[in-house]
Amino acid sequence: MSGWSKKIALPNDSDGFASFECPHCEYRFKLSASEVIENESEEIFCPSCGLSSEIGNFITKQMLEAAQIQAINMAQEAFHAMFKDLERSNKPGSSVQWKAGSPPIPEPDKVLFGQDDLEEIQLPCCNKHLKVETLEMQLGIYCPYCGNQI
Numbered sequence: 001m002s003g004w005s006k007k008i009a010l011p012n013d014s015d016g017f018a019s020f021e022c023p024h025c026e027y028r029f030k031l032s033a034s035e036v037i038e039n040e041s042e043e044i045f046c047p048s049c050g051l052s053s054e055i056g057n058f059i060t061k062q063m064l065e066a067a068q069i070q071a072i073n074m075a076q077e078a079f080h081a082m083f084k085d086l087e088r089s090n091k092p093g094s095s096v097q098w099k100a101g102s103p104p105i106p107e108p109d110k111v112l113f114g115q116d117d118l119e120e121i122q123l124p125c126c127n128k129h130l131k132v133e134t135l136e137m138q139l140g141i142y143c144p145y146c147g148n149q150i
Protein backbone atom coordinates (compact mmCIF):
# COMPACT_ATOMS: atom_id res chain seq x y z
CA MET A 1 0.00 0.00 0.00
CA SER A 2 1.31 3.45 -0.81
CA GLY A 3 -0.02 6.95 -0.48
CA TRP A 4 0.34 7.30 3.27
CA SER A 5 -1.20 10.63 3.92
CA LYS A 6 -0.65 12.85 6.91
CA LYS A 7 -4.21 14.05 6.48
CA ILE A 8 -5.53 10.74 7.84
CA ALA A 9 -6.61 10.97 11.45
CA LEU A 10 -4.93 7.96 13.02
CA PRO A 11 -7.41 6.15 15.27
CA ASN A 12 -5.77 6.07 18.66
CA ASP A 13 -6.26 4.80 22.18
CA SER A 14 -7.03 6.84 25.28
CA ASP A 15 -3.35 7.80 25.62
CA GLY A 16 -3.23 9.00 22.01
CA PHE A 17 -1.29 5.96 20.79
CA ALA A 18 -2.02 4.35 17.43
CA SER A 19 -1.41 0.68 16.64
CA PHE A 20 1.05 -0.44 13.99
CA GLU A 21 1.98 -3.83 12.62
CA CYS A 22 5.31 -4.66 11.02
CA PRO A 23 4.90 -5.74 7.35
CA HIS A 24 8.00 -7.95 7.70
CA CYS A 25 7.42 -9.86 10.94
CA GLU A 26 3.83 -8.87 11.91
CA TYR A 27 5.03 -7.54 15.23
CA ARG A 28 2.52 -5.14 16.80
CA PHE A 29 3.44 -1.98 18.65
CA LYS A 30 2.05 1.46 19.33
CA LEU A 31 3.36 4.93 18.64
CA SER A 32 2.06 8.29 19.73
CA ALA A 33 -0.23 9.34 16.85
CA SER A 34 0.80 13.00 17.03
CA GLU A 35 4.51 12.11 17.07
CA VAL A 36 4.11 9.89 13.98
CA ILE A 37 2.41 12.76 12.15
CA GLU A 38 5.15 15.19 13.24
CA ASN A 39 7.84 12.78 12.08
CA GLU A 40 9.60 14.15 9.01
CA SER A 41 10.55 10.79 7.56
CA GLU A 42 8.01 8.67 5.68
CA GLU A 43 9.70 5.54 6.96
CA ILE A 44 9.69 3.87 10.34
CA PHE A 45 11.59 0.90 11.74
CA CYS A 46 10.08 -2.16 13.37
CA PRO A 47 11.05 -2.24 17.07
CA SER A 48 11.35 -6.03 16.90
CA CYS A 49 13.15 -6.94 13.64
CA GLY A 50 14.66 -3.51 12.96
CA LEU A 51 13.63 -3.46 9.29
CA SER A 52 12.16 -0.27 7.89
CA SER A 53 9.29 0.44 5.54
CA GLU A 54 6.98 3.26 4.52
CA ILE A 55 4.64 4.18 7.41
CA GLY A 56 1.61 3.24 5.29
CA ASN A 57 2.81 -0.36 5.26
CA PHE A 58 2.66 -0.48 9.06
CA ILE A 59 -0.98 0.55 9.25
CA THR A 60 -3.12 -2.29 10.61
CA LYS A 61 -6.30 -3.71 9.04
CA GLN A 62 -8.33 -2.52 12.03
CA MET A 63 -7.08 1.00 11.47
CA LEU A 64 -8.06 0.83 7.81
CA GLU A 65 -11.52 -0.41 8.78
CA ALA A 66 -11.91 2.44 11.23
CA ALA A 67 -10.79 4.90 8.54
CA GLN A 68 -13.31 3.37 6.11
CA ILE A 69 -16.15 3.82 8.60
CA GLN A 70 -15.12 7.47 9.00
CA ALA A 71 -15.13 7.84 5.20
CA ILE A 72 -18.54 6.13 4.77
CA ASN A 73 -20.10 8.32 7.45
CA MET A 74 -18.68 11.41 5.78
CA ALA A 75 -19.99 10.30 2.37
CA GLN A 76 -23.48 9.61 3.77
CA GLU A 77 -23.59 13.04 5.34
CA ALA A 78 -22.47 14.62 2.07
CA PHE A 79 -25.20 12.76 0.14
CA HIS A 80 -27.83 13.80 2.62
CA ALA A 81 -26.73 17.44 2.37
CA MET A 82 -26.92 17.17 -1.43
CA PHE A 83 -30.50 15.84 -1.32
CA LYS A 84 -31.43 18.57 1.15
CA ASP A 85 -30.29 21.10 -1.44
CA LEU A 86 -32.37 19.36 -4.11
CA GLU A 87 -35.35 19.37 -1.79
CA ARG A 88 -35.05 23.13 -1.50
CA SER A 89 -35.01 23.39 -5.30
CA ASN A 90 -38.42 21.63 -5.60
CA LYS A 91 -40.90 23.65 -7.61
CA PRO A 92 -44.58 23.38 -6.73
CA GLY A 93 -46.50 21.43 -9.34
CA SER A 94 -43.37 19.92 -10.89
CA SER A 95 -43.55 16.19 -11.58
CA VAL A 96 -40.14 15.65 -9.99
CA GLN A 97 -40.03 16.17 -6.26
CA TRP A 98 -36.90 15.53 -4.25
CA LYS A 99 -37.17 14.17 -0.79
CA ALA A 100 -34.14 13.99 1.42
CA GLY A 101 -35.69 11.78 4.07
CA SER A 102 -34.27 11.47 7.51
CA PRO A 103 -30.60 12.12 8.14
CA PRO A 104 -28.31 9.07 8.00
CA ILE A 105 -27.47 7.42 11.27
CA PRO A 106 -23.69 7.31 11.46
CA GLU A 107 -22.11 3.98 12.19
CA PRO A 108 -20.40 4.10 15.55
CA ASP A 109 -16.66 4.52 15.37
CA LYS A 110 -14.92 1.27 15.98
CA VAL A 111 -13.49 0.77 19.41
CA LEU A 112 -10.05 -0.32 18.41
CA PHE A 113 -8.18 -0.89 21.56
CA GLY A 114 -9.17 -2.43 24.79
CA GLN A 115 -6.89 -2.94 27.69
CA ASP A 116 -3.41 -3.99 26.76
CA ASP A 117 -0.33 -4.84 28.72
CA LEU A 118 2.02 -2.73 26.67
CA GLU A 119 4.57 -0.62 28.44
CA GLU A 120 5.15 2.97 27.48
CA ILE A 121 8.76 4.05 27.10
CA GLN A 122 10.50 7.22 26.06
CA LEU A 123 13.04 6.71 23.32
CA PRO A 124 16.33 8.21 24.54
CA CYS A 125 17.62 8.84 20.99
CA CYS A 126 14.60 10.58 19.46
CA ASN A 127 12.78 11.76 22.57
CA LYS A 128 9.53 10.18 21.36
CA HIS A 129 7.21 7.56 22.82
CA LEU A 130 6.63 3.91 22.07
CA LYS A 131 4.49 1.16 23.58
CA VAL A 132 5.75 -2.40 23.41
CA GLU A 133 5.44 -5.58 25.44
CA THR A 134 7.62 -5.69 28.52
CA LEU A 135 9.24 -8.93 27.34
CA GLU A 136 10.20 -7.38 24.00
CA MET A 137 11.80 -4.47 25.81
CA GLN A 138 13.98 -6.82 27.84
CA LEU A 139 15.13 -8.55 24.65
CA GLY A 140 16.17 -5.24 23.16
CA ILE A 141 14.30 -3.09 20.67
CA TYR A 142 14.99 -0.77 17.79
CA CYS A 143 13.88 2.84 17.73
CA PRO A 144 11.02 3.13 15.18
CA TYR A 145 12.20 6.60 14.17
CA CYS A 146 15.97 6.24 13.69
CA GLY A 147 16.53 2.46 13.79
CA ASN A 148 19.06 2.63 16.64
CA GLN A 149 19.20 -0.36 18.92
CA ILE A 150 18.15 0.53 22.45
Ligand SMILES: [Zn+2]
Nearest residue numbers: 022025046049
Ligand atom coordinates in the same frame (compact mmCIF):
# COMPACT_ATOMS: atom_id res chain seq x y z
ZN1 LIG B 1 9.38 -6.48 12.18
Ligand SMILES: [Zn+2]
Nearest residue numbers: 125126143146
Ligand atom coordinates in the same frame (compact mmCIF):
# COMPACT_ATOMS: atom_id res chain seq x y z
ZN1 LIG C 1 15.66 7.08 17.71
